[in-house]
Amino acid sequence: MKIKTSIQGYPRIGEQREWKRNLESFWKGEKTEAEFEQEMKDIRLERLKQLQKAGLDYIPVGDFSYYDHMLDTAVMFDIIPARFADSQPGSALDTYFSMARGTKGAGACEMTKWFNTNYHYIVPEIEEGWVPKVAHNKPLADYLEAKESLGIEGKPVLVGPYTFLKLSKGFPEAEFSRYLDILLSLYAKVISELTEAGASVIQIDEPALVQAETEAEFHLAKQAYENLANLVPDASLLLQTYFESVDHVKTLLQFPVKGIGLDLVHGKERNLQQLRQEQIPAGKVIALGVVDGRNVWKTDLEAQKHLLQQLEPGFAEAEEVWIQSSCSLLHSPVSLKQEVNLPAELKSGLAFAEEKLEELQLLKNNYANTVDSSWEDHQSSLKKFRETYQKLEKNEEVRMAMRPVPFSERQSVQEKKWRLPLLPTTTIGSFPQTQEMRQARTAFRKGSLSTLHYERMVKDKIADWVRIQEEIGLDVLVHGEFERNDMVEFFGEKLDGFAVTRNGWVQSYGSRCVKPPIIYTDVTFAEPMTVKETAYAQTLTKKPVKGMLTGPVTILNWSFERTDVPKQTTAFQIAQALQEEVKALEEAGIEMIQIDEPALREGLPLKQEDHCYYLDWAVNSFRASAEKVKDTTQIHTHMCYSEFHDIIDSISAMDADVISIETSRSHGELIEVFENNVYDKGIGLGVYDIHSPRIPEAEEMQEIITKSLGVLPAKLFWVNPDCGLKTRTEEETVAALKNMQAAAEQARNALKEKQL
Ligand SMILES: Nc1nc2c(c(=O)[nH]1)N[C@@H](CNc1ccc(C(=O)N[C@@H](CCC(=O)N[C@@H](CCC(=O)N[C@@H](CCC(=O)O)C(=O)O)C(=O)O)C(=O)O)cc1)CN2
Numbered sequence: 001m002k003i004k005t006s007i008q009g010y011p012r013i014g015e016q017r018e019w020k021r022n023l024e025s026f027w028k029g030e031k032t033e034a035e036f037e038q039e040m041k042d043i044r045l046e047r048l049k050q051l052q053k054a055g056l057d058y059i060p061v062g063d064f065s066y067y068d069h070m071l072d073t074a075v076m077f078d079i080i081p082a083r084f085a086d087s088q089p090g091s092a093l094d095t096y097f098s099m100a101r102g103t104k105g106a107g108a109c110e111m112t113k114w115f116n117t118n119y120h121y122i123v124p125e126i127e128e129g130w131v132p133k134v135a136h137n138k139p140l141a142d143y144l145e146a147k148e149s150l151g152i153e154g155k156p157v158l159v160g161p162y163t164f165l166k167l168s169k170g171f172p173e174a175e176f177s178r179y180l181d182i183l184l185s186l187y188a189k190v191i192s193e194l195t196e197a198g199a200s201v202i203q204i205d206e207p208a209l210v211q212a213e214t215e216a217e218f219h220l221a222k223q224a225y226e227n228l229a230n231l232v233p234d235a236s237l238l239l240q241t242y243f244e245s246v247d248h249v250k251t252l253l254q255f256p257v258k259g260i261g262l263d264l265v266h267g268k269e270r271n272l273q274q275l276r277q278e279q280i281p282a283g284k285v286i287a288l289g290v291v292d293g294r295n296v297w298k299t300d301l302e303a304q305k306h307l308l309q310q311l312e313p314g315f316a317e318a319e320e321v322w323i324q325s326s327c328s329l330l331h332s333p334v335s336l337k338q339e340v341n342l343p344a345e346l347k348s349g350l351a352f353a354e355e356k357l358e359e360l361q362l363l364k365n366n367y368a369n370t371v372d373s374s375w376e377d378h379q380s381s382l383k384k385f386r387e388t389y390q391k392l393e394k395n396e397e398v399r400m401a402m403r404p405v406p407f408s409e410r411q412s413v414q415e416k417k418w419r420l421p422l423l424p425t426t427t428i429g430s431f432p433q434t435q436e437m438r439q440a441r442t443a444f445r446k447g448s449l450s451t452l453h454y455e456r457m458v459k460d461k462i463a464d465w466v467r468i469q470e471e472i473g474l475d476v477l478v479h480g481e482f483e484r485n486d487m488v489e490f491f492g493e494k495l496d497g498f499a500v501t502r503n504g505w506v507q508s509y510g511s512r513c514v515k516p517p518i519i520y521t522d523v524t525f526a527e528p529m530t531v532k533e534t535a536y537a538q539t540l541t542k543k544p545v546k547g548m549l550t551g552p553v554t555i556l557n558w559s560f561e562r563t564d565v566p567k568q569t570t571a572f573q574i575a576q577a578l579q580e581e582v583k584a585l586e587e588a589g590i591e592m593i594q595i596d597e598p599a600l601r602e603g604l605p606l607k608q609e610d611h612c613y614y615l616d617w618a619v620n621s622f623r624a625s626a627e628k629v630k631d632t633t634q635i636h637t638h639m640c641y642s643e644f645h646d647i648i649d650s651i652s653a654m655d656a657d658v659i660s661i662e663t664s665r666s667h668g669e670l671i672e673v674f675e676n677n678v679y680d681k682g683i684g685l686g687v688y689d690i691h692s693p694r695i696p697e698a699e700e701m702q703e704i705i706t707k708s709l710g711v712l713p714a715k716l717f718w719v720n721p722d723c724g725l726k727t728r729t730e731e732e733t734v735a736a737l738k739n740m741q742a743a744a745e746q747a748r749n750a751l752k753e754k755q756l
C-alpha cells in the first residue's frame, strides 16, 4: 500500500496573527496596496515553507485567502453584485473588500456559517445580469507562485461547483442544473489551465455532498462530474468530502475522478460501514481523514493504524492511499509551541495544526515498520493525558427542564413589572472594545497593570456607556461587556473544567479570530462571573439593565469539546453551572437576563436524520440554564448569523420571554417565516447589520420595522441591532443607535396614529 500524506488546507492567520494585522492596518489606510500585497505574499510563502518542511507529500495551494475562499471563488468567476461594480471606481482589491465589508453606497454581501463550523463565508449572489467568465485564475497564480518561488509542486484546492452553487443565492432554485452547467464550463477553464501548467492533482472540495441525502441529488452531482470529465479529460481531480459521512460511497466511487476523499473522524461510523464493503477501483486514489482537523486532541495513532490495516484489503488496487486531516486545518489553532502556561498533563494530550502535520508523518513512517521512539513518545504522552483527566467524576443526569409557568401567564406579570413602551429598544450586549481596553487587558494579564487600575477602567467604560445609552433614549440598557475578551472564552476562564490558551487563535470571519477554550474535564461553577459589572451598571440608572450570559449550547459549540463524552452531557453540565450564575444575578437585583445562543443553529448536525435528537437536547440545555427564575424575571436570548427558517419551532421551544434575532444581512428573508409560523413570545428582529462599518439611515430601519409589524404583533415586538457592537467604533455605534431609536419612535407614532 502506497501511503502519502496530505491536508486539505492550512490556517491563514500565521503563528502571531500576522495576516490579521496586515489586513486591519491596510483597511485603516496605514499601508499601500503594494505593501499589503507584499506582506501577504511573505505570509503565504512562509506557510508553504512550513508545510514543505513538515514533509507533506501533497501541499495545498490556493486555499490561502485575503478574506474567505468562497468570496475568492465568486470573484474568480466575476460574480460581483451590480451594486459594487457600479459604486466602485477603485481597484479590484477594493471591490473584493467592499463585497466582504460593505461600503457607504453598498451593503456587504451576506455572510453565514460554513457548514457546522464557526467559520463564516461570504454568500455569492448570482444576479440576473451576470456574464459568466473566469476573471482571474487565482488557483493558477498560487500554483505557479509556489512552484517558482519554492519549487513546490502544489495541490491546487478549489471549492467544487456543486458546493459553490448550493451555497450561493440569487438564482431560481428550479434552475440549479442550468447554473451548474454554466459553472462547469468555467471550472473547466480553470482546471485545464492548471493541468496545462503541470498540476498533477487538483483537490476539489464538495462538502455539500455530505448533505446530498437522496439518490437524485447524488445523481445530479455525478452527472455534473461526468460533464466536467468530458470537458477536461486530462485533469486529475481529487473529490474531497468532509465534516460528515457521504450517504452513497458506492456511487461516489463511480464518479469519473482520480480520487475521492472521505472524513473518517466526523461521520466515521457511516463512512466506514460503507467503505468496508467496497473495493477501490484500480488506479484510483483514496484519501482518508484520520486526524481530526477541527479539534485539538492528539490522535490515537495506534487506533488509526489499526483502522487502516483493517481497511487495507479494499485498497489492493488503489494507486495511492492518502492519510490526511479530516478537513482543512483552517479550523485548528496554529501551533502548540507557544502554549507555555497549560498544565503539562493537558498539553500532552493536545495537537494543533502544526502538530497534526507531525502526526500524519508519524503515521506514515510507522505504518509498515516496527515503530520508532517518537511513535512511542506520542502514544505514551496521550496515555498520560487520558489517565489524568478522562475519568468523568460528575456524570450529570440529563433531565427534562422547563419553567413551571408558561409564557402566556408570565407575559402579563412581566408587563406589569416592567412597564416598557411599545416597541422597546435595546442592544445585544457588547459595546465597542477599544484598542485601549484590549491592550489594558493584555497588560493586566501580564501583570503590568494592577487589578485596581484595570477594574477602574472597566467601571469607567460602563459608566460612559450607561450615560450614552440614556442619552440616546434606549429602553433596556446593558453594561457593555468591556471586561470580556470574548463571549465564550470569558466564561471558559471562569468556569472549572476549561482551559484557555495563550495563542490558540482560529479564524472566525474576515480578520476576526477566536480563541476557543478547551473543555478537558467536568464543568462546574466556581464563583459569580458577571454579577459585579452588571450590578454596578444598574446602580447608575433607573432603567433596567439586562444581564448578559452566553448559553450552554454556544459555550459548548464554540469550545473544543471532549470527544469521549456525549455532547449533551457536557452541555447539561454547563447549563447547571450557568443556572447558578442566573440565580446570583437575580439575587443581585438583575431580573432581565439574556442568555445568548448564537451557535445553537450552527451545531445542527449536517444530516437531517440527526436533527431531532440534537435540537431536543440543545433546547433542553438552554431551558435548564433559565429554569429556576421567578415568573417576573424576563429571560432573553439572542441568535445570529444562521438560517433560522427550519428551526423556528425549536426556537419557540426554548421558551425565552424575548428573543433577538439577526435578520438584516439576509435582507428580511426571515421575516417571511413569521407569516406562517405564529411566534408567540417577545421578539426583536435585528434592524441593522452591525458587521459593516456603514451607518444605516433611520428610514431603512423603519422600513424593516414596518415590514415586520405586518407579520408580528406590535405588542411582542422589540427593536434592536442584529448582534453585539464590540467590533464597531464608538462613533459608528452612537450614530447608528441614534438612528435606530429615531426609527423606533417614528414607528411608535405611526402605530399610535393607526389606532386613533
Ligand atoms: N467565540 C466566538 N465566536 C463567534 C462570535 C463571538 O463573539 N465569539 N461571534 C460571531 C462572529 N465572530 C466574531 C469573532 C471574533 C470577533 C472578535 O472581535 N475577535 C477579536 C479577538 C477578541 C479577543 O479575544 N480579544 C482579546 C484581545 C487579545 C489581543 O489581541 N490583544 C492584543 C493587544 C490589543 C490590541 O492590539 O488589540 C495583543 O495581545 O497583542 C481581548 O479583548 O482580550 C479579533 O479577532 O480581533 C468578533 C466576532 C460568531 N462566532
Ligand code: MET
Pocket: 428, 429, 430, 487, 548, 596, 598, 638, 640, 723, 724, 725, 726
Ligand atoms: C455572536 S452573538 C453576540 C452576543 C453578545 N452578547 C454580544 O453582544 O457581543
Ligand SMILES: [Zn+2]
Pocket: 428, 598, 638, 639, 640, 722, 723, 724
Ligand atoms: Zn450575535
